[in-house]
Amino acid sequence: MIEKQYLLNSRQVAEFVARGFLRFDELVPDEINQAAMTAFDAGGIQSYPAGTPLSQCYPEPSPIGRMLRMPEIQGIIHSLVGPDPLFDHHAIHVRQPNEGKAQGMHGDSIIDTRMHFDIQIMYFPHDVPLEMGGTLLVPGSQYRRINEMDIARYQNFVGQIPMVCKAGSILVLHHGIWHCGRQNQTDRKRYMYKIRLNPRVRQYRLWNTDDLDEAKGESQPIFAGEKRSDIQAILAQREPWFEDGEGRLEIVNRIKQWRFLTGDDNFDVHYWLTRLENMPENRLEMA
Numbered sequence: 014m015i016e017k018q019y020l021l022n023s024r025q026v027a028e029f030v031a032r033g034f035l036r037f038d039e040l041v042p043d044e045i046n047q048a049a050m051t052a053f054d055a056g057g058i059q060s061y062p063a064g065t066p067l068s069q070c071y072p073e074p075s076p077i078g079r080m081l082r083m084p085e086i087q088g089i090i091h092s093l094v095g096p097d098p099l100f101d102h103h104a105i106h107v108r109q110p111n112e113g114k115a116q117g118m119h120g121d122s123i124i125d126t127r128m129h130f131d132i133q134i135m136y137f138p139h140d141v142p143l144e145m146g147g148t149l150l151v152p153g154s155q156y157r158r159i160n161e162m163d164i165a166r167y168q169n170f171v172g173q174i175p176m177v178c179k180a181g182s183i184l185v186l187h188h189g190i191w192h193c194g195r196q197n198q199t200d201r202k203r204y205m206y207k208i209r210l211n212p213r214v215r216q217y218r219l220w221n222t223d224d225l226d227e228a229k230g231e232s233q234p235i236f237a238g239e240k241r242s243d244i245q246a247i248l249a250q251r252e253p254w255f256e257d258g259e260g261r262l263e264i265v266n267r268i269k270q271w272r273f274l275t276g277d278d279n280f281d282v283h284y285w286l287t288r289l290e291n292m293p294e295n296r297l298e299m300a
Contacts, residue, residue, distance in 0.1 A: 019088030020221035023228040026092060027247040030270045033155035033190040035089070041080050041181035046138040048076035053105055053138075053204050065100045067210060077103075077206065080136060089185055092220035093132050094212040101131060101209035108146055108197035108205075115146065116194040117165030121209070124160045128273045129216055131188040136206040139180045145203045146195035147176035148184065153252040155189040156266035164191060172253030216274055225275070244271070249282045261285055 021035075029035050052058055058077055061070045067090075071078030080086060090098060121133065141147040151170045175195065176184055186192065188209065197203050218225075230243025248267045251260055268286045272278055281287045 015084065015088055015091050017221045017223070019084045021089060021092035022221055022223075023225045023244060024242065024247060026220050026274065027228070027244045027271065029093065029185070029187065030267050030274070031248050031250060032152040032252075033187040034150060034152065035185045036176075036178075037085070037089070037183040037185075039179045039181045040085055040183050041083065041136065041138070043180065045076050045079050046180050049080065049136070049138045049206065050204065052076055053206070058103070058105060058206070060103060061100050063099075063101055064211075066097050066213075067100055068097045070100050077136075077208075081134075081208075086134075086183070089183075090132070090134075090210065093185070093216070094130075094210050095214040095216065095219050098210040098212055101211050103206070103208040106194060106205045106207060108194055108203040110197060110200045110202060112146070112197045115168070115196040117162055118149075118151075118167050118170075118191055118193045119162045119165055120154075120159050120189050120191055122161065122188050124158050125189060126158065128270065129212055130155075131209055131211050133186045133188055133207055133209045135176070135184040135186065136208075137176065137178050137180065137182045137184070138204060138206070141176060141178050141182075141203060141205075142199070143175060143177045144198045145201070146197040147178065147203070148205060149173055149175050149193050149195050150184075150186070151191040151252075151254065153255075153260070153263055154191040155187040156263055156270075157191075158189065159191070170254050217276060218274070229280075245282055265289070 021029075025035060052075075058075070059071075067081070071081060073079075081090075135148060137147070151173050154170075170191075176182075194205070228244050230245035248271060249264060252263070255263060264282055265286050268280065268282055272280050279287075
């Protein structure tokens with residue numbers, strides 16, 4: 014049983030729904046980071062058949078197992094995909110020193126219209142300065158469905174975020190987010206460990222929902238420059254790449270995801286989804 018203090022809160026989950034990622038800096042202790050680096054260099058990270066429960070993977074003394082069994086990591090996993098999810102695949106991504114090219118922008122999925130989602134945990138066991146070419150991601154892109162490398166010809170997007178971080182940092186991604194590995198311009202190898210996990214349960218209120226009602230906020234307009242931290246405002250925040258700075262389609266998709274995760278079929282932002290549901294055949298006849 015995971016203690017509540019390690020579960021995500023409602024605002025954190027709303028941030029994941031809105032932007033498609035959560036970042037946790039310097040979360041993994043140096044002892045595990047050093048052991049992981051040694052195992053990477055030795056090629057000693059075992060894989061498992063897809064569909065294996067995570068609890069059956071990475072037994073001691075695996076440093077990856079130690080990382081994944083940290084209560085903070087367990088809380089993140091449980092909050093997004095539930096208890097003991099399924100191992101999908103993993104990879105040790107290596108960017109060679111002084112590379113001459115970057116990886117193409119992509120999504121790690123074929124066109125996938127599920128409301129359920131997988132997560133990908135990216136673990137950075139050493140410092141990653143900008144010139145080392147950390148993972149680049151496009152916030153809020155997870156609902157703009159693509160087929161794997163459809164967008165590989167594009168190199169830069171307004172609002173993209175490079176993962177510049179200290180050792181032991183963790184990035185947790187929605188499986189559909191656009192991302193790539195950037196060119197390593199240093200004389201050192203860059204390592205990143207990635208694992209994809211599939212939920213085994215309905216993704217319904219898996220996080221610490223004690224703050225859900227308080228964090229929900231009121232359904233009211235969000236004005237430019239207004240500072241609000243409620244879920245209404247989090248799900249309404251624009252990304253720089255949104256069309257005309259608004260991105261109503263992306264926000265409607267966020268609303269749908271939030272309704273799915275909370276079971277609140279009346280939740281809305283700016284009335285944008287409700288008006289699409291306002292069909293004459295769904296209205297009660299007037300007496």
